[in-house]
Amino acid sequence: MPDNWSFVIAAYAIAAVALGGYWRRLVRLERDVERRNARPRRPR
Amino acid sequence: MISYFARAWIVARKDVAVERRSKETLNALVFFSLLLVFAFQFALGPDRERLAQATPGLLWLGFVLASLLGLGRTFLIERENDCWEALLLTPGDKSAIYVGKLAGNLLLMLAVGILLVALFTLFFNVNVFAGMPALALVMVLGTLGVASVGTLFAAMTANVRARELLFPVLLLPVLVPVLLATVKATEGALAGEPFGAYAHWLQLLAAADVIYLVAGLLTFDFILEG
Amino acid sequence: MTRVLGWLAAAGLVIGLVMAFVIAPREVTQGHVQRIMYVHVPTAWVAYLAFAVVFVASIVYLARRSATADRLAHASAEVGVVFTGVTIASGSIWGKPTWGTWWTWDARLTSVAILFIMYLGYLLLRGMIDERERGARYAAVLGIIAALDIPLVHFSVYWWRTLHQPPSLMKPGGASTMPAPIVAALLVNLAAFTLLYAYFVARRTRLLARQQQALA
Numbered sequence: 454m455p456d457n458w459s460f461v462i463a464a465y466a467i468a469a470v471a472l473g474g475y476w477r478r479l480v481r482l483e484r485d486v487e488r489r490n491a492r493p494r495r496p497r
Numbered sequence: 498m499i500s501y502f503a504r505a506w507i508v509a510r511k512d513v514a515v516e517r518r519s520k521e522t523l524n525a526l527v528f529f530s531l532l533l534v535f536a537f538q539f540a541l542g543p544d545r546e547r548l549a550q551a552t553p554g555l556l557w558l559g560f561v562l563a564s565l566l567g568l569g570r571t572f573l574i575e576r577e578n579d580c581w582e583a584l585l586l587t588p589g590d591k592s593a594i595y596v597g598k599l600a601g602n603l604l605l606m607l608a609v610g611i612l613l614v615a616l617f618t619l620f621f622n623v624n625v626f627a628g629m630p631a632l633a634l635v636m637v638l639g640t641l642g643v644a645s646v647g648t649l650f651a652a653m654t655a656n657v658r659a660r661e662l663l664f665p666v667l668l669l670p671v672l673v674p675v676l677l678a679t680v681k682a683t684e685g686a687l688a689g690e691p692f693g694a695y696a697h698w699l700q701l702l703a704a705a706d707v708i709y710l711v712a713g714l715l716t717f718d719f720i721l722e723g
Numbered sequence: 724m725t726r727v728l729g730w731l732a733a734a735g736l737v738i739g740l741v742m743a744f745v746i747a748p749r750e751v752t753q754g755h756v757q758r759i760m761y762v763h764v765p766t767a768w769v770a771y772l773a774f775a776v777v778f779v780a781s782i783v784y785l786a787r788r789s790a791t792a793d794r795l796a797h798a799s800a801e802v803g804v805v806f807t808g809v810t811i812a813s814g815s816i817w818g819k820p821t822w823g824t825w826w827t828w829d830a831r832l833t834s835v836a837i838l839f840i841m842y843l844g845y846l847l848l849r850g851m852i853d854e855r856e857r858g859a860r861y862a863a864v865l866g867i868i869a870a871l872d873i874p875l876v877h878f879s880v881y882w883w884r885t886l887h888q889p890p891s892l893m894k895p896g897g898a899s900t901m902p903a904p905i906v907a908a909l910l911v912n913l914a915a916f917t918l919l920y921a922y923f924v925a926r927r928t929r930l931l932a933r934q935q936q937a938l939a
Contacts, residue, residue, distance in 0.1 A: 456755040457820040464759040464816040468766065468809045472919070475805045479926050486933045646868065653861050658851045667848060670841040671868060674875035677883050697882065705875050712871055716864040719785055 501593050508597025513604065515574065526567050526609050533559040534616045548621050553683035556617055557676055561643065561669070563609050568647035569664045571598055572655035581655070585721055595648060595717040602644045610636050628686030631695075635686060638702040639679040645709040646671055652720045678702040725929065728922040735915030739765075742908035750905070759817040761908055765916035766810040767835060771873075773803025773920060774842065778870035781863035790935075791928075793859040796866055798927035800845050802920060807839040830884040834876050841869045855935065 499507075516522060537555045541548055575581045584594060614636070617623045625632060650668050654660040678698045685695030743761035750757035780796035783789065814832050815825050826832070845865050852858035901909075 456749075458755055460756055460816050460820050461758050464813040465762060467812045467816070468762045471805060471809050471812070475802075475923065479923070479930060483926075483930050483933070486930065486937050489937050490933070649864070649868070653848075653864060656857075657848070657861075663844075663848060663851060667844045667865065670837055670844060671872050673837050674872065674879035677879040681883065701875065701879055701882070708871050708875070709868075712868055716785070716867060719860050719864055722860060 501590060502596075504587075504589065504593040505596035505600065508594050509600040512574075512598065512601035516601070516605065522567055522570055522605065523608065526563050526605075527612060529563055529566060530559065530609060530613050530616060533562065533613075534620050538620065545622070549623070552617060552621055552623050553680045553687060556613060556683060557639070557679045559613055560606075560610055560639070560679075561672060561676060563613070564606055564643050564647055565665045565668065567605055567609065568602055568644065568651050568668075569654070569661065571602060571648055571651035576655060590718065591721045592714045592717045594721065595652075595713055598652075599644055599648045599713070602648050603640060606640045606644050607636070610640055623687065625687075627689050628683070631686040631692060631699075632683060634699065635679055635682045635702070638699065638706055639675060641706045642675040642679075642702060642709060643672060645706065645713050649709075649713040649717060649720070652717065674705055675702065678705070725922065725925045728918065728925055732915065732918035732922045735911070735918050739908070739912040739915040742911045747904050747908040748902065753821060756817065756820050759813055761912045763810060763813040763817060764909060765912045766806045766813065767831075768913055769916050769920045770803050770807040770810055770835065770838065772917065773799045773806060773924075774838065774870055774873065776924070777803065777842075777845075777866045781866035781870075784859060784863045785867075790859075790932075793863070794928045794931040794935075795924070796863065797849060797931055798924045800842050800849075800866065801927060802923045804839065804842050804846060805923075806916075806920065807835060807842070810835050811839060828884065830881040833884070834873075834880045837876050837880070838873065841872070845869060 537551075537559070538548075541551060572581070575584055584591075587594060614623075614625055614632075618625050647668060650664060650671075654664045654667065657663055678701045682695045682698040682702065685698070739761065743758055747758065747761070749755055776799040777796045780792045780799065784792040784796060811832070814835070818827060818829070818832070819825050822829075845862060848865055849858055849862050852861060
Protein backbone atom coordinates (compact mmCIF):
# COMPACT_ATOMS: atom_id res chain seq x y z
CA MET A 454 0.00 0.00 0.00
CA PRO A 455 1.34 3.46 -0.86
CA ASP A 456 2.04 5.73 2.05
CA ASN A 457 -0.04 8.74 0.96
CA TRP A 458 1.99 11.29 2.83
CA SER A 459 0.02 14.07 1.17
CA PHE A 460 -3.13 12.91 2.92
CA VAL A 461 -1.40 12.84 6.28
CA ILE A 462 -0.08 16.34 5.76
CA ALA A 463 -3.46 17.56 4.56
CA ALA A 464 -5.22 16.17 7.64
CA TYR A 465 -2.74 17.74 10.05
CA ALA A 466 -2.78 21.01 8.13
CA ILE A 467 -6.56 21.24 8.25
CA ALA A 468 -6.56 20.49 11.97
CA ALA A 469 -3.87 23.14 12.53
CA VAL A 470 -5.72 25.73 10.45
CA ALA A 471 -9.06 25.08 12.17
CA LEU A 472 -7.76 25.02 15.72
CA GLY A 473 -5.29 27.86 15.14
CA GLY A 474 -8.01 29.88 13.46
CA TYR A 475 -10.31 29.38 16.41
CA TRP A 476 -7.54 30.45 18.78
CA ARG A 477 -6.88 33.59 16.75
CA ARG A 478 -10.59 34.38 16.75
CA LEU A 479 -10.66 34.16 20.54
CA VAL A 480 -7.66 36.46 20.82
CA ARG A 481 -9.18 38.98 18.42
CA LEU A 482 -12.58 39.03 20.14
CA GLU A 483 -10.92 39.42 23.51
CA ARG A 484 -8.94 42.41 22.25
CA ASP A 485 -12.12 43.97 20.86
CA VAL A 486 -13.95 43.62 24.16
CA GLU A 487 -11.02 45.02 26.07
CA ARG A 488 -10.84 48.05 23.83
CA ARG A 489 -14.56 48.68 24.21
CA ASN A 490 -14.36 48.37 27.99
CA ALA A 491 -11.37 50.68 28.18
CA ARG A 492 -13.02 53.45 26.18
CA PRO A 493 -14.91 55.86 28.51
CA ARG A 494 -18.65 55.90 27.86
CA ARG A 495 -19.87 58.96 26.07
CA PRO A 496 -22.80 60.69 27.82
CA ARG A 497 -25.88 60.86 25.66
CA MET B 498 -57.24 23.53 42.26
CA ILE B 499 -57.90 21.45 39.20
CA SER B 500 -56.01 18.21 38.92
CA TYR B 501 -53.06 17.81 36.59
CA PHE B 502 -54.85 15.71 34.01
CA ALA B 503 -57.93 17.89 34.07
CA ARG B 504 -55.72 20.83 33.09
CA ALA B 505 -54.05 18.83 30.33
CA TRP B 506 -57.47 17.76 29.12
CA ILE B 507 -58.70 21.37 28.98
CA VAL B 508 -55.76 22.38 26.77
CA ALA B 509 -56.17 19.37 24.48
CA ARG B 510 -59.95 19.85 24.16
CA LYS B 511 -59.53 23.54 23.39
CA ASP B 512 -57.00 22.76 20.64
CA VAL B 513 -59.14 20.04 19.12
CA ALA B 514 -62.19 22.33 19.18
CA VAL B 515 -60.28 25.15 17.51
CA GLU B 516 -58.93 22.79 14.87
CA ARG B 517 -62.33 21.21 14.26
CA ARG B 518 -63.92 24.58 13.60
CA SER B 519 -61.19 26.20 11.54
CA LYS B 520 -59.62 23.06 10.06
CA GLU B 521 -56.71 25.35 9.16
CA THR B 522 -53.84 22.99 9.88
CA LEU B 523 -55.53 19.77 8.88
CA ASN B 524 -56.68 21.09 5.51
CA ALA B 525 -53.23 22.39 4.74
CA LEU B 526 -51.62 19.10 5.76
CA VAL B 527 -54.02 16.99 3.70
CA PHE B 528 -53.21 19.11 0.68
CA PHE B 529 -49.50 18.99 1.47
CA SER B 530 -49.53 15.17 1.76
CA LEU B 531 -51.17 14.91 -1.62
CA LEU B 532 -48.55 17.23 -3.10
CA LEU B 533 -45.81 15.15 -1.54
CA VAL B 534 -47.09 11.99 -3.20
CA PHE B 535 -46.98 13.73 -6.56
CA ALA B 536 -43.56 15.21 -5.88
CA PHE B 537 -42.15 11.79 -4.94
CA GLN B 538 -43.69 10.25 -8.03
CA PHE B 539 -42.16 12.89 -10.31
CA ALA B 540 -38.80 12.73 -8.59
CA LEU B 541 -38.47 8.96 -8.94
CA GLY B 542 -40.19 8.38 -12.27
CA PRO B 543 -42.73 5.75 -13.12
CA ASP B 544 -40.56 2.72 -12.35
CA ARG B 545 -42.67 0.52 -10.06
CA GLU B 546 -39.72 -1.44 -8.67
CA ARG B 547 -37.78 1.62 -7.65
CA LEU B 548 -40.83 3.19 -6.03
CA ALA B 549 -41.57 0.03 -4.07
CA GLN B 550 -38.02 -0.04 -2.73
CA ALA B 551 -38.11 3.59 -1.70
CA THR B 552 -41.60 3.46 -0.16
CA PRO B 553 -40.71 3.15 3.57
CA GLY B 554 -38.20 5.97 3.34
CA LEU B 555 -40.52 8.22 1.36
CA LEU B 556 -43.43 7.51 3.70
CA TRP B 557 -41.51 8.61 6.77
CA LEU B 558 -39.75 11.45 5.02
CA GLY B 559 -43.17 12.72 4.03
CA PHE B 560 -44.42 12.27 7.55
CA VAL B 561 -41.50 14.21 9.01
CA LEU B 562 -41.91 17.01 6.47
CA ALA B 563 -45.62 17.22 7.27
CA SER B 564 -44.88 17.35 10.97
CA LEU B 565 -42.37 20.15 10.44
CA LEU B 566 -45.25 22.14 9.01
CA GLY B 567 -47.93 20.97 11.43
CA LEU B 568 -46.08 20.90 14.73
CA GLY B 569 -44.32 24.21 14.19
CA ARG B 570 -47.67 25.91 14.49
CA THR B 571 -48.50 24.39 17.89
CA PHE B 572 -47.91 27.53 19.89
CA LEU B 573 -48.45 30.07 17.14
CA ILE B 574 -52.22 30.05 17.69
CA GLU B 575 -51.54 31.17 21.23
CA ARG B 576 -49.37 34.03 20.05
CA GLU B 577 -51.71 35.13 17.28
CA ASN B 578 -54.61 35.27 19.72
CA ASP B 579 -52.54 36.88 22.48
CA CYS B 580 -52.96 33.87 24.72
CA TRP B 581 -49.24 33.32 25.29
CA GLU B 582 -49.27 35.48 28.44
CA ALA B 583 -52.24 33.53 29.75
CA LEU B 584 -50.28 30.30 29.30
CA LEU B 585 -47.40 31.83 31.22
CA LEU B 586 -49.74 32.82 34.05
CA THR B 587 -51.24 29.35 34.40
CA PRO B 588 -50.79 28.26 37.99
CA GLY B 589 -49.20 24.96 38.95
CA ASP B 590 -47.09 22.56 36.97
CA LYS B 591 -46.82 23.83 33.40
CA SER B 592 -46.02 20.40 32.01
CA ALA B 593 -49.79 19.81 32.03
CA ILE B 594 -49.89 22.26 29.12
CA TYR B 595 -47.24 20.18 27.40
CA VAL B 596 -49.30 17.03 27.88
CA GLY B 597 -52.40 18.74 26.52
CA LYS B 598 -50.61 20.20 23.51
CA LEU B 599 -48.92 16.88 22.85
CA ALA B 600 -52.26 15.04 22.93
CA GLY B 601 -53.68 17.44 20.36
CA ASN B 602 -50.60 17.08 18.17
CA LEU B 603 -50.70 13.29 18.45
CA LEU B 604 -54.27 13.24 17.16
CA LEU B 605 -53.38 15.57 14.30
CA MET B 606 -50.24 13.71 13.26
CA LEU B 607 -51.83 10.28 13.58
CA ALA B 608 -54.52 11.48 11.17
CA VAL B 609 -51.81 12.72 8.79
CA GLY B 610 -49.89 9.44 9.13
CA ILE B 611 -52.96 7.34 8.36
CA LEU B 612 -53.72 9.60 5.40
CA LEU B 613 -50.18 9.21 4.09
CA VAL B 614 -50.34 5.42 4.38
CA ALA B 615 -53.68 5.48 2.55
CA LEU B 616 -52.26 7.68 -0.21
CA PHE B 617 -49.22 5.44 -0.57
CA THR B 618 -51.47 2.38 -0.79
CA LEU B 619 -53.52 4.06 -3.47
CA PHE B 620 -50.79 5.62 -5.62
CA PHE B 621 -47.73 3.47 -5.04
CA ASN B 622 -49.50 0.12 -4.80
CA VAL B 623 -48.18 -0.68 -1.34
CA ASN B 624 -49.69 -3.72 0.32
CA VAL B 625 -50.19 -2.26 3.80
CA PHE B 626 -52.20 -5.23 5.03
CA ALA B 627 -49.20 -7.50 4.71
CA GLY B 628 -47.45 -5.76 7.57
CA MET B 629 -50.51 -4.57 9.36
CA PRO B 630 -50.29 -5.07 13.12
CA ALA B 631 -46.59 -4.22 13.14
CA LEU B 632 -47.03 -1.22 10.85
CA ALA B 633 -49.69 0.23 13.13
CA LEU B 634 -47.33 -0.13 16.07
CA VAL B 635 -44.55 1.64 14.15
CA MET B 636 -46.99 4.38 13.26
CA VAL B 637 -48.03 4.97 16.88
CA LEU B 638 -44.49 4.84 18.27
CA GLY B 639 -43.09 6.99 15.47
CA THR B 640 -45.81 9.61 15.82
CA LEU B 641 -45.25 9.76 19.57
CA GLY B 642 -41.52 10.26 19.06
CA VAL B 643 -41.90 12.99 16.46
CA ALA B 644 -44.70 14.76 18.32
CA SER B 645 -43.04 14.72 21.75
CA VAL B 646 -39.85 16.48 20.64
CA GLY B 647 -41.76 18.54 18.09
CA THR B 648 -44.13 19.96 20.71
CA LEU B 649 -41.24 20.86 23.00
CA PHE B 650 -39.25 22.52 20.23
CA ALA B 651 -42.33 24.33 18.95
CA ALA B 652 -42.70 25.98 22.35
CA MET B 653 -39.02 26.81 22.33
CA THR B 654 -38.99 28.43 18.90
CA ALA B 655 -42.38 30.18 19.19
CA ASN B 656 -40.75 33.31 20.57
CA VAL B 657 -37.54 33.32 18.62
CA ARG B 658 -36.46 35.30 15.59
CA ALA B 659 -36.62 33.34 12.32
CA ARG B 660 -38.65 30.58 13.96
CA GLU B 661 -39.83 29.09 10.66
CA LEU B 662 -36.18 28.45 9.93
CA LEU B 663 -34.99 27.43 13.35
CA PHE B 664 -37.73 24.88 14.10
CA PRO B 665 -36.83 22.44 11.30
CA VAL B 666 -33.11 23.08 11.73
CA LEU B 667 -33.29 22.07 15.39
CA LEU B 668 -35.81 19.28 15.00
CA LEU B 669 -34.48 17.34 12.02
CA PRO B 670 -31.10 16.24 13.41
CA VAL B 671 -32.66 15.24 16.74
CA LEU B 672 -35.21 13.12 14.87
CA VAL B 673 -32.60 11.12 12.94
CA PRO B 674 -32.88 8.06 15.25
CA VAL B 675 -36.68 8.11 15.00
CA LEU B 676 -36.52 8.42 11.23
CA LEU B 677 -34.04 5.56 10.88
CA ALA B 678 -35.94 3.29 13.25
CA THR B 679 -39.34 3.89 11.65
CA VAL B 680 -38.00 3.44 8.13
CA LYS B 681 -36.19 0.22 9.01
CA ALA B 682 -39.15 -1.23 10.93
CA THR B 683 -41.55 -0.29 8.13
CA GLU B 684 -39.23 -1.90 5.60
CA GLY B 685 -39.25 -5.12 7.64
CA ALA B 686 -42.99 -5.07 8.18
CA LEU B 687 -43.82 -4.43 4.52
CA ALA B 688 -41.41 -7.12 3.34
CA GLY B 689 -43.21 -9.60 5.55
CA GLU B 690 -40.16 -10.41 7.63
CA PRO B 691 -40.70 -12.14 10.99
CA PHE B 692 -41.29 -9.70 13.81
CA GLY B 693 -38.02 -10.65 15.53
CA ALA B 694 -35.98 -9.43 12.56
CA TYR B 695 -36.85 -5.80 13.21
CA ALA B 696 -37.98 -5.88 16.84
CA HIS B 697 -34.79 -4.11 17.94
CA TRP B 698 -35.82 -1.07 15.89
CA LEU B 699 -39.12 -0.97 17.73
CA GLN B 700 -37.25 -1.21 21.02
CA LEU B 701 -35.09 1.71 20.00
CA LEU B 702 -38.17 3.64 18.98
CA ALA B 703 -39.86 2.93 22.31
CA ALA B 704 -36.70 3.96 24.17
CA ALA B 705 -36.58 7.20 22.17
CA ASP B 706 -40.25 7.87 22.96
CA VAL B 707 -39.69 7.38 26.68
CA ILE B 708 -36.58 9.57 26.71
CA TYR B 709 -38.19 12.39 24.74
CA LEU B 710 -41.40 12.26 26.80
CA VAL B 711 -39.65 12.32 30.16
CA ALA B 712 -37.25 15.04 29.02
CA GLY B 713 -40.15 17.06 27.62
CA LEU B 714 -42.17 16.77 30.83
CA LEU B 715 -39.20 17.76 32.97
CA THR B 716 -37.96 20.66 30.87
CA PHE B 717 -41.19 22.22 29.61
CA ASP B 718 -41.55 24.27 32.78
CA PHE B 719 -38.33 26.09 31.99
CA ILE B 720 -39.46 27.07 28.53
CA LEU B 721 -42.74 28.59 29.68
CA GLU B 722 -41.14 30.56 32.46
CA GLY B 723 -41.40 34.09 31.23
CA MET C 724 -4.17 29.90 35.25
CA THR C 725 -5.49 30.01 31.70
CA ARG C 726 -2.04 30.96 30.48
CA VAL C 727 -0.48 27.92 32.20
CA LEU C 728 -3.14 25.73 30.64
CA GLY C 729 -2.32 27.19 27.24
CA TRP C 730 1.40 26.48 27.55
CA LEU C 731 0.70 22.98 28.86
CA ALA C 732 -1.54 22.33 25.86
CA ALA C 733 1.07 23.68 23.45
CA ALA C 734 3.78 21.52 25.00
CA GLY C 735 1.48 18.51 24.93
CA LEU C 736 0.71 19.05 21.26
CA VAL C 737 4.42 19.29 20.38
CA ILE C 738 5.17 16.07 22.25
CA GLY C 739 2.10 14.53 20.63
CA LEU C 740 3.38 15.46 17.17
CA VAL C 741 6.79 13.96 17.92
CA MET C 742 5.14 10.80 19.21
CA ALA C 743 2.88 10.60 16.16
CA PHE C 744 5.58 11.12 13.54
CA VAL C 745 8.81 9.86 15.12
CA ILE C 746 8.11 7.37 17.89
CA ALA C 747 5.07 5.61 16.47
CA PRO C 748 6.03 3.03 13.84
CA ARG C 749 4.64 2.87 10.34
CA GLU C 750 1.47 0.83 10.52
CA VAL C 751 1.78 -2.46 8.65
CA THR C 752 -1.44 -2.68 6.65
CA GLN C 753 -2.29 1.00 6.05
CA GLY C 754 1.14 2.59 5.88
CA HIS C 755 1.81 6.12 7.02
CA VAL C 756 -1.78 7.22 6.40
CA GLN C 757 -2.66 5.62 9.68
CA ARG C 758 -0.87 8.55 11.39
CA ILE C 759 -4.05 10.56 10.79
CA MET C 760 -5.49 8.56 13.67
CA TYR C 761 -3.47 10.64 16.15
CA VAL C 762 -5.48 13.71 15.28
CA HIS C 763 -8.76 12.03 14.30
CA VAL C 764 -9.41 9.97 17.43
CA PRO C 765 -8.41 12.64 20.00
CA THR C 766 -10.57 15.31 18.35
CA ALA C 767 -13.51 12.89 18.29
CA TRP C 768 -12.98 12.15 21.98
CA VAL C 769 -12.82 15.88 22.78
CA ALA C 770 -16.03 16.45 20.83
CA TYR C 771 -17.91 13.89 22.92
CA LEU C 772 -16.32 15.27 26.09
CA ALA C 773 -17.38 18.80 25.13
CA PHE C 774 -20.99 17.78 24.56
CA ALA C 775 -21.05 15.88 27.86
CA VAL C 776 -19.87 19.08 29.54
CA VAL C 777 -22.68 20.97 27.79
CA PHE C 778 -25.15 18.43 29.18
CA VAL C 779 -23.93 18.73 32.77
CA ALA C 780 -23.59 22.52 32.64
CA SER C 781 -27.12 22.79 31.20
CA ILE C 782 -28.58 20.79 34.09
CA VAL C 783 -26.61 22.86 36.59
CA TYR C 784 -27.85 26.04 34.96
CA LEU C 785 -31.51 25.00 35.15
CA ALA C 786 -31.11 23.92 38.77
CA ARG C 787 -29.01 26.79 40.10
CA ARG C 788 -29.38 29.55 37.50
CA SER C 789 -25.69 30.26 37.67
CA ALA C 790 -24.46 32.43 34.83
CA THR C 791 -21.12 30.65 34.97
CA ALA C 792 -22.72 27.32 34.13
CA ASP C 793 -24.47 28.94 31.19
CA ARG C 794 -21.24 30.44 29.88
CA LEU C 795 -19.49 27.10 30.33
CA ALA C 796 -22.21 25.34 28.31
CA HIS C 797 -22.00 27.95 25.56
CA ALA C 798 -18.20 27.84 25.40
CA SER C 799 -18.06 24.06 25.49
CA ALA C 800 -20.63 23.72 22.70
CA GLU C 801 -18.71 26.12 20.49
CA VAL C 802 -15.37 24.42 21.08
CA GLY C 803 -17.07 21.04 20.62
CA VAL C 804 -18.38 22.09 17.22
CA VAL C 805 -14.89 23.17 16.15
CA PHE C 806 -13.41 19.84 17.21
CA THR C 807 -16.26 17.92 15.57
CA GLY C 808 -15.49 19.75 12.36
CA VAL C 809 -11.83 18.71 12.59
CA THR C 810 -12.90 15.12 13.29
CA ILE C 811 -15.09 15.02 10.21
CA ALA C 812 -12.45 16.63 8.00
CA SER C 813 -9.64 14.35 9.16
CA GLY C 814 -11.90 11.28 8.95
CA SER C 815 -12.84 12.21 5.43
CA ILE C 816 -9.20 12.69 4.42
CA TRP C 817 -8.34 9.36 6.05
CA GLY C 818 -11.22 7.73 4.21
CA LYS C 819 -10.08 8.75 0.72
CA PRO C 820 -6.93 6.57 0.52
CA THR C 821 -8.26 3.71 2.70
CA TRP C 822 -11.85 3.38 1.51
CA GLY C 823 -11.46 5.08 -1.84
CA THR C 824 -14.04 7.84 -1.24
CA TRP C 825 -14.11 11.08 0.69
CA TRP C 826 -17.31 10.16 2.39
CA THR C 827 -18.86 6.83 3.23
CA TRP C 828 -21.86 6.52 5.47
CA ASP C 829 -19.69 4.79 7.99
CA ALA C 830 -21.46 4.45 11.35
CA ARG C 831 -19.08 6.54 13.42
CA LEU C 832 -18.50 9.20 10.77
CA THR C 833 -22.25 9.55 10.30
CA SER C 834 -23.06 9.90 13.98
CA VAL C 835 -20.35 12.51 14.42
CA ALA C 836 -21.78 14.41 11.44
CA ILE C 837 -25.24 14.35 13.03
CA LEU C 838 -23.77 15.70 16.27
CA PHE C 839 -22.10 18.46 14.27
CA ILE C 840 -25.42 19.55 12.79
CA MET C 841 -27.24 19.22 16.11
CA TYR C 842 -24.84 21.48 18.01
CA LEU C 843 -24.57 23.90 15.14
CA GLY C 844 -28.33 24.30 15.64
CA TYR C 845 -27.68 24.84 19.34
CA LEU C 846 -25.32 27.71 18.58
CA LEU C 847 -27.81 29.07 16.03
CA LEU C 848 -30.56 29.10 18.68
CA ARG C 849 -28.25 30.97 21.04
CA GLY C 850 -27.56 33.56 18.41
CA MET C 851 -31.25 34.11 17.69
CA ILE C 852 -32.30 35.12 21.21
CA ASP C 853 -31.28 38.54 22.44
CA GLU C 854 -32.38 38.33 26.07
CA ARG C 855 -29.58 36.64 27.89
CA GLU C 856 -31.63 34.83 30.52
CA ARG C 857 -34.20 33.37 28.14
CA GLY C 858 -31.52 32.34 25.66
CA ALA C 859 -29.69 30.55 28.44
CA ARG C 860 -32.82 28.69 29.50
CA TYR C 861 -33.79 27.56 26.00
CA ALA C 862 -30.23 26.58 25.18
CA ALA C 863 -30.01 24.54 28.38
CA VAL C 864 -33.15 22.60 27.42
CA LEU C 865 -31.78 21.99 23.94
CA GLY C 866 -28.39 20.99 25.38
CA ILE C 867 -30.08 18.35 27.53
CA ILE C 868 -32.26 16.97 24.72
CA ALA C 869 -29.32 16.85 22.30
CA ALA C 870 -27.13 14.99 24.78
CA LEU C 871 -29.89 12.47 25.51
CA ASP C 872 -30.18 11.97 21.77
CA ILE C 873 -26.51 11.03 21.37
CA PRO C 874 -26.87 7.37 22.46
CA LEU C 875 -29.97 7.01 20.30
CA VAL C 876 -28.12 8.43 17.30
CA HIS C 877 -25.17 6.16 18.01
CA PHE C 878 -27.20 2.95 18.21
CA SER C 879 -29.54 3.72 15.34
CA VAL C 880 -26.75 4.69 12.97
CA TYR C 881 -24.67 1.71 14.00
CA TRP C 882 -27.51 -0.76 13.43
CA TRP C 883 -28.43 0.99 10.21
CA ARG C 884 -24.93 0.39 8.83
CA THR C 885 -24.45 -3.18 10.02
CA LEU C 886 -27.80 -4.37 8.69
CA HIS C 887 -28.04 -7.28 11.07
CA GLN C 888 -28.73 -8.12 14.66
CA PRO C 889 -27.00 -5.66 16.94
CA PRO C 890 -24.01 -6.63 19.02
CA SER C 891 -24.39 -6.23 22.75
CA LEU C 892 -21.44 -3.86 23.13
CA MET C 893 -20.79 -0.39 21.80
CA LYS C 894 -17.50 -1.20 20.12
CA PRO C 895 -17.59 -3.27 16.96
CA GLY C 896 -15.02 -5.95 16.36
CA GLY C 897 -13.80 -6.20 19.95
CA ALA C 898 -10.46 -4.95 21.22
CA SER C 899 -7.85 -4.89 18.52
CA THR C 900 -4.24 -5.51 19.35
CA MET C 901 -2.33 -2.31 18.68
CA PRO C 902 1.43 -2.21 19.23
CA ALA C 903 2.51 -0.42 22.41
CA PRO C 904 4.16 2.64 20.75
CA ILE C 905 0.99 3.33 18.78
CA VAL C 906 -1.09 3.13 21.95
CA ALA C 907 1.35 5.43 23.75
CA ALA C 908 1.28 7.99 20.94
CA LEU C 909 -2.50 7.90 20.93
CA LEU C 910 -2.72 8.38 24.70
CA VAL C 911 -0.31 11.33 24.64
CA ASN C 912 -2.32 12.97 21.90
CA LEU C 913 -5.57 12.31 23.78
CA ALA C 914 -4.13 14.10 26.80
CA ALA C 915 -2.77 16.96 24.70
CA PHE C 916 -6.04 17.59 22.88
CA THR C 917 -7.96 17.42 26.14
CA LEU C 918 -5.66 20.12 27.53
CA LEU C 919 -6.24 22.17 24.41
CA TYR C 920 -9.99 21.78 24.92
CA ALA C 921 -9.72 22.92 28.53
CA TYR C 922 -7.66 25.94 27.44
CA PHE C 923 -10.12 26.93 24.73
CA VAL C 924 -13.11 26.56 27.04
CA ALA C 925 -11.44 28.55 29.82
CA ARG C 926 -10.58 31.30 27.38
CA ARG C 927 -14.02 31.33 25.74
CA THR C 928 -15.81 31.37 29.10
CA ARG C 929 -13.75 34.34 30.23
CA LEU C 930 -14.45 36.10 26.95
CA LEU C 931 -18.20 35.49 27.29
CA ALA C 932 -18.13 36.96 30.80
CA ARG C 933 -16.38 40.08 29.52
CA GLN C 934 -18.74 40.43 26.57
CA GLN C 935 -21.72 40.24 28.90
CA GLN C 936 -20.07 42.80 31.17
CA ALA C 937 -19.54 45.13 28.25
CA LEU C 938 -23.19 44.87 27.24
CA ALA C 939 -24.55 45.35 30.76
